[in-house]
Amino acid sequence: MLELVQDVAARVITPRFRALDASDISEKKPGDLVTVADREAEVEITAALLAAYPDAVVLGEEAYAEDHAVMERYAAADHAFTVDPVDGTKNFVHGSPDHAVMVAELHHGEVVRSWIWQPQHEAAYVAERGAGAWHNGVRLSRPSPGPDPAAWRAATSRRGWVGRELPGLDGMAPMTLTWVCCGIDYPHLVAGDTDVLLYSGALPWDHAPGTLLLEEAGGRAAVADGRAYDPTRPHRATGGGPLVCAADEETYRRVGEALGTGALDAPR
Numbered sequence: 467m468l469e470l471v472q473d474v475a476a477r478v479i480t481p482r483f484r485a486l487d488a489s490d491i492s493e494k495k496p497g498d499l500v501t502v503a504d505r506e507a508e509v510e511i512t513a514a515l516l517a518a519y520p521d522a523v524v525l526g527e528e529a530y531a532e533d534h535a536v537m538e539r540y541a542a543a544d545h546a547f548t549v550d551p552v553d554g555t556k557n558f559v560h561g562s563p564d565h566a567v568m569v570a571e572l573h574h575g576e577v578v579r580s581w582i583w584q585p586q587h588e589a590a591y592v593a594e595r596g597a598g599a600w601h602n603g604v605r606l607s608r609p610s611p612g613p614d615p616a617a618w619r620a621a622t623s624r625r626g627w628v629g630r631e632l633p634g635l636d637g638m639a640p641m642t643l644t645w646v647c648c649g650i651d652y653p654h655l656v657a658g659d660t661d662v663l664l665y666s667g668a669l670p671w672d673h674a675p676g677t678l679l680l681e682e683a684g685g686r687a688a689v690a691d692g693r694a695y696d697p698t699r700p701h702r703a704t705g706g707g708p709l710v711c712a713a714d715e716e717t718y719r720r721v722g723e724a725l726g727t728g729a730l731d732a733p734r
Contacts, residue, residue, distance in 0.1 A: 468592060471511065472585075474567070476585070478503055479552060480585050482501065482503045504527070508529065522545040522546055525670060527549065540670070545571075546572045550672060568671065582679065599656070608656050610716070610717070611713045616638060619639055619659075619662070628640075628641055628642060634723070648676050664710060665709040665711070673687075686715050686718040690707025690710050690725040691707055692722060693706055
């Protein structure tokens with residue numbers, strides 16, 4: 467699978483990096499960019515997956531944009547894949563190397579394998595449930611950030627939370643913005659470049675690969691109220707709170723408790 471993703475990226479995505487024409491870029495909805503690289507890469511990866519696994523359901527980001535019904539077929543499937551052909555499309559369009567190609571495999575609604583390829587960083591992340599996570603062939607293990615929140619760092623996809631502090635976690639620095647690409651965010655979390663990621667929304671193609679990588683490296687990904695993250699459904703922050711991705715179980719628990727106060731959503 468990694469070889470497939472790398473091959474498609476080399477032929478379809480990387481030649482267009484910093485070489486897109488205006489006609490190569492469009493909007494699925496205002497502000498939601500898609501490029502010819504996204505569309506062509508997804509078609510190739512999806513075709514290869516279905517050739518190898520004809521009974522599987524493939525949920526691609528661009529296919530979903532064209533036909534929302536694929537989400538229900540994916541959620542009900544015994545065997546399924548998610549495909550994000552260019553995660554971080556805005557970064558890609560604006561010439562940032564912080565973009566990735568991501569694929570996840572699910573059996574009966576559980577993510578069992580995932581692949582993240584960052585072509586400009588030449589970084590490959592592979593995870594298999596119960597067997598571990600790797601970066602360019604090196605086994606990953608996420609160290610604990612320690613018990614003192616003053617040493618923790620948190621990033622969020624919710625721009626309204628940037629610069630805010632998590633209530634009840636004294637000394638913890640205000641939250642920064644994520645790298646605006648889940649295929650970059652999760653590897654940074656596993657590497658120790660941040661200790662917490664907070665997402666107000668979580669679409670399967672964005673989060674199925676990274677949550678498995680994080681968990682196999684020793685971290686925890688779950689809704690703030692303790693409910694498990696469901697990779698077969700789009701998560702939207704509700705009364706249960708955002709998706710919390712943390713370096714370890716204790717960090718997750720304390721952040722979840724802090725978010726349970728509701729103070730973060732109170733007017734400033």
